[in-house]
């Protein structure tokens with residue numbers, strides 16, 4: 550599904566990683582590990598197509614994403630560390646806007662909001678919600694998108710135990726339906742996902 554081919558990234562004269570190669574297939578979950586500043590977010594942004602590698606290429610279904618970005622973007626759901634939620638808007642307004650720009654019709658949001666513990670908070674400006682509730686608003690997209698590839702930067706941040714459990718359950722459903730997940734997290738996922746793969750970036754000086 551996804552091939553990272555000889556990818557190199559240099560920031561401020563520091564080579565974060567060089568000649569990096571790995572693949573992710575349908576039904577697989579992969580954790581990017583490594584210390585602060587190693588380049589995990591930089592790599593996820595390259596994989597999402599937001600920045601270009603200094604060398605190498607990202608292939609999706611054997612095609613370079615740089616040339617076929619429109620097709621790739623339809624298959625990709627990226628949720629960054631900064632979640633892209635507009636904090637001036639309510640949860641429902643955020644989700645409706647996201648559905649609209651992605652060309653999805655609006656389903657009954659209530660069951661999803663209920664699952665994520667957001668009922669009663671759906672019309673409150675997101676800035677007035679707690680950090681964990683704000684994260685939950687961002688994660689609603691995982692219940693609405695039909696993207697095959699999820700690229701998620703620290704999706705568990707600020708979530709409580711029940712939030713973590715819901716998210717892990719959603720990951721399992723996505724993997725079982727043939728999706729793939731690439732994520733960074735400090736959460737130990739090995740007990741929940743026995744087939745978890747890990748790519749570790751070392752800090753390079």
Ligand SMILES: Nc1ncnc2c1ncn2[C@@H]1O[C@H](COP(=O)(O)OP(=O)(O)OP(=O)(O)O)[C@@H](O)[C@H]1O
Nearest residue numbers: 560561565583584585586587588589590591592750
């Ligand atoms: N846009 C940028 N311009 C210059 N340097 C950058 C830029 N983005 C990231 N860096 C640098 O690249 C390095 C790697 O940053 P990155 O955010 O990818 O690390 P990370 O592994 O995700 O770290 P953390 O675990 O702290 O989130 C850092 O030293 C950072 O200062």
